[in-house]
Amino acid sequence: MAAHDVDSQASREALLAAERRLYQAMIDNDLAALGDILSDDVTYVHSTAVAEGKALYLERVAAGHYDYKSIESRDVTLRIRQDLAVISGTLDMAVATGGGPTLMMHLLFVLVWTRQNGEWKLSLRQATNIPG
Template identity: 30%
Template structure:
């Protein structure tokens, strides 16, 4: 569980910092990244949007995190509250329910899938 908790925290920090090297390391080449509005992205698209500021997270706070392990797969659910400053949109805030699916690949936990829904 500690490895997954650490991987989630590394992902959170990399998204805020725009750290594409860490994002590349933490995400599977088969990544399916789902946004709350229905947009789906590949790994390349997700990392590119963070790198270019299309998706710009000023801060991210994760709460109510629950982790379930099934063999070499981890299912993580949490509430993501964030301040954003997306290119072309300006400052904003989001509150999302997020499901992350992580798989262990050659000793490294990698994000395979992510889906977010808006929290009312």
């Protein structure tokens, strides 16, 4: 196995683990973990077309504006290009927003990760609601 193959496999495993950590931190309302996972210049785009930077997203999570109950990805594709990686697929998410009822959402999602100081950080999250 060539050196880049080993790095690619290690990067692949690290990225898929980072995706799982992201979702668990969202469910657990773990601000410290989210702060570590998110790039300082992240743009977090919700399926409602609301876009938030890191500070605003963390502020809203801390205030209980987002109450994530479950998050599961499927049909995931991972592409790695040196220090940039894209994870895309389908997301099934149960979430209550702004104190409202918990809704089960089915989304197409894209996560853009950048390697910063040897660690993968989430730089962009985009979700689109799947009708029906």
